[in-house]
Amino acid sequence: MGRKQRKQEEEAADPVETSPSRRAFLWKAWIGLAAVAVAEVVWVALGFLRPRRPLEEEEAAVVTAGPVDAFSPDSVTAFPQGKFYLARLEDGGFLAVSRECTHLGCTVPWIEEDHRFVCPCHSSAFDIRGEVINPPAPRALDLFEVRIENRIVKVNTANVERRSAFSSGQVTRP
Amino acid sequence: MPKDDRERKWVTFNHFILHFRPVRVPAKTLSYTHTFGLGGMSLVLVLLLVGTGVLLMFAYEPAPGDAYDSVLRLQENVTFGKFVRGVHHWSANLLIVVMVLHLFRVVFTGAFHPPRQFNWVIGLGLLACVLASNFTGYLLPWDQLSYWAITISTGMLGYVPWGGGWLQAAVRGGNEIGRATLITFYTLHTTVVPVLIFVLMGFHFWRVRRARGVVVPRAPGEAVDERPEKVLGLPFLFMKEFVVALILVASVFLFSALVAAPLGEAANAGMSPNPAKAPWYFMGFQELLLHFHPVFAVVLLPLAGAVGLAMIAYLGYGEDPSGIWFVSRRGRALARAAAGVALVLTPILVMADEWLLDLAGMAPGLPPILRDGVVPVGALGLAFWAGYRWVRTRKSATRAEAVQTAFVFFAVAFLVLTAIGVWFRGPGMALGWAG
Numbered sequence: 001m002g003r004k005q006r007k008q009e010e011e012a013a014d015p016v017e018t019s020p021s022r023r024a025f026l027w028k029a030w031i032g033l034a035a036v037a038v039a040e041v042v043w044v045a046l047g048f049l050r051p052r053r054p055l056e057e058e059e060a061a062v063v064t065a066g067p068v069d070a071f072s073p074d075s076v077t078a079f080p081q082g083k084f085y086l087a088r089l090e091d092g093g094f095l096a097v098s099r100e101c102t103h104l105g106c107t108v109p110w111i112e113e114d115h116r117f118v119c120p121c122h123s124s125a126f127d128i129r130g131e132v133i134n135p136p137a138p139r140a141l142d143l144f145e146v147r148i149e150n151r152i153v154k155v156n157t158a159n160v161e162r163r164s165a166f167s168s169g170q171v172t173r174p
Numbered sequence: 175m176p177k178d179d180r181e182r183k184w185v186t187f188n189h190f191i192l193h194f195r196p197v198r199v200p201a202k203t204l205s206y207t208h209t210f211g212l213g214g215m216s217l218v219l220v221l222l223l224v225g226t227g228v229l230l231m232f233a234y235e236p237a238p239g240d241a242y243d244s245v246l247r248l249q250e251n252v253t254f255g256k257f258v259r260g261v262h263h264w265s266a267n268l269l270i271v272v273m274v275l276h277l278f279r280v281v282f283t284g285a286f287h288p289p290r291q292f293n294w295v296i297g298l299g300l301l302a303c304v305l306a307s308n309f310t311g312y313l314l315p316w317d318q319l320s321y322w323a324i325t326i327s328t329g330m331l332g333y334v335p336w337g338g339g340w341l342q343a344a345v346r347g348g349n350e351i352g353r354a355t356l357i358t359f360y361t362l363h364t365t366v367v368p369v370l371i372f373v374l375m376g377f378h379f380w381r382v383r384r385a386r387g388v389v390v391p392r393a394p395g396e397a398v399d400e401r402p403e404k405v406l407g408l409p410f411l412f413m414k415e416f417v418v419a420l421i422l423v424a425s426v427f428l429f430s431a432l433v434a435a436p437l438g439e440a441a442n443a444g445m446s447p448n449p450a451k452a453p454w455y456f457m458g459f460q461e462l463l464l465h466f467h468p469v470f471a472v473v474l475l476p477l478a479g480a481v482g483l484a485m486i487a488y489l490g491y492g493e494d495p496s497g498i499w500f501v502s503r504r505g506r507a508l509a510r511a512a513a514g515v516a517l518v519l520t521p522i523l524v525m526a527d528e529w530l531l532d533l534a535g536m537a538p539g540l541p542p543i544l545r546d547g548v549v550p551v552g553a554l555g556l557a558f559w560a561g562y563r564w565v566r567t568r569k570s571a572t573r574a575e576a577v578q579t580a581f582v583f584f585a586v587a588f589l590v591l592t593a594i595g596v597w598f599r600g601p602g603m604a605l606g607w608a609g
Contacts, residue, residue: 101446104325104450105325106325107445120447120449120601120602121322121326122464136463160349
């Protein structure tokens with residue numbers, strides 16, 4: 001009996017199991033490859049659409065605020081171009097707080113008469129250290145790194161530091 | 175007029191209008207008060223938006239430094255610039271209203287029962303696309319209103335659990351609203367969403383034709399007419415549609431000529447306006463944010479609403495009341511009652527939360543997610559569930575009647591919240607007449 005005849009007899013006896021095995025394999029292979037192709041397209045599209053890395057380099061990110069003695073204790077100075085406030089606390093330490101309200105992103109002004117930050121959008125209030133005095137803000141104002149070099153205060157606006165509350169380790173002392 | 179079937183087929187094949195309007199329609203569906211032409215009006219408004227939109231693309235410059243000035247130039251120096259922008263702006267706002275009214279009509283005439291279930295879902299997809307289109311378009315003028323409305327609307331995204339920060343940065347194209355945000359929104363608004371709308375519209379219209387047109391109206395208790403009397407679509411249906419379209423276009427043009435589209439001061443990232451409000455169609459959600467924890471107000475409740483809406487068509491009703499306004503006489507009475515209750519209860523709850531309740535004072539140890547989220551939403555949910563069971567058992571309402579009643583209740587409540595957000599929240603989002 002030839003191989004072909006034997007196979008035909010097998011197929012006649014059990015048509016479903018043996019005959020489409022190559023066809024089934026090829027089908028699965030095509031579908032598998034199609035899935036890989038779709039995954040690749042999605043990966044490329046998502047990568048393309050991700051927020052771009054900014055072209056501007058680090059030098060522009062560091063703002064030179066001024067000499068240490070230019071800021072009196074318990075005062076807040078606005079730096080609009082850096083989008084932060086430089087707060088000098090009563091004990092002389094410095095904090096650079098972001099001007100972006102942690103509730104929904106409005107710009108928070110410093111109200112000197114009340115000695116606090118009050119957000120115009122939903123009345124969140126923060127104290128001089130950026131801590132929440134009045135909801136609905138869920139956490140304290142974000143911070144930027146403060147460096148003091150040769151008695152000159154510099155603020156690095158490249159990286160913003162989220163925090164839930166104030167802690168004394170966040171303060172930079174001259 | 176064609177004499178025999180062969181001639182009829184030839185006329186249908188050759189005639190332009192009969193390619194997209196049905197040859198025959200049930201005579202009963204022609205009445206204006208059956209559908210109010212709302213679906214057709216939506217199509218007309220979309221076409222107006224595309225036409226004016228393309229014209230605007232020749233004048234608008236999608237970069238933060240140039241956008242506002244290009245809109246100013248369009249209004250001052252381009253012939254009919256102010257008018258075209260006006261038609262675009264008012265059509266966009268009117269479209270949301272018309273689509274929501276169309277959604278109400280479909281619910282209340284039961285036009286989501288089989289075989290129209292999936293078309294209901296497609297319609298919801300279209301609503302989502304139109305909201306997306308309005309939202310992305312809102313930013314483009316880059317005035318104070320746009321900039322801050324989009325700042326806080328995307329700020330809400332930050333509260334989505336597990337992916338909120340990434341989602342917000344993805345939508346904004348970075349950490350702040352800037353160049354990347356504008357070009358992203360512009361591309362979505364002029365290309366991606368319109369293409370989606372056209373595809374979904376085609377699908378939506380085909381499904382209507384496949385279901386043999388709109389639902390055939392009937393009185394409560396009347397049996398379904400299997401072979402309703404039909405009249406020719408051309409002229410009877412098409413002429414009515416054409417007249418509605420003409421009146422709509424004329425009204426929009428007249429209004430746009432008389433009332434200019436708003437344009438505030440140029441966007442200033444250093445100064446947030448007080449109050450800063452989302453676009454009016456999102457004010458219901460911003461109002462929710464003032465009462466509930468952000469995860470509930472921004473994610474869970476809207477998600478529940480969307481799922482609930484989609485599920486309306488698939489709940490399994492055991493009866494087919496399609497074509498009957500408000501299902502039955504009992505359905506009408508229940509709907510009236512639900513609307514009244516929601517109309518009164520919603521402002522009362524809002525005022526109570528604003529001036530009477532002090533949950534932070536009553537339960538100081540409770541974490542905010544429980545105090546402002548799980549507890550109040552759970553309590554309200556329980557009350558709603560009890561109300562639903564009461565309507566079903568004590569009022570002997572069928573599932574179709576009860577679901578419709580629930581829909582009316584939530585729809586009216588959300589409309590009231592939107593109205594409060596738009597007209598009754600002033601500086602600092604304090605409750606009071608805002609004008």
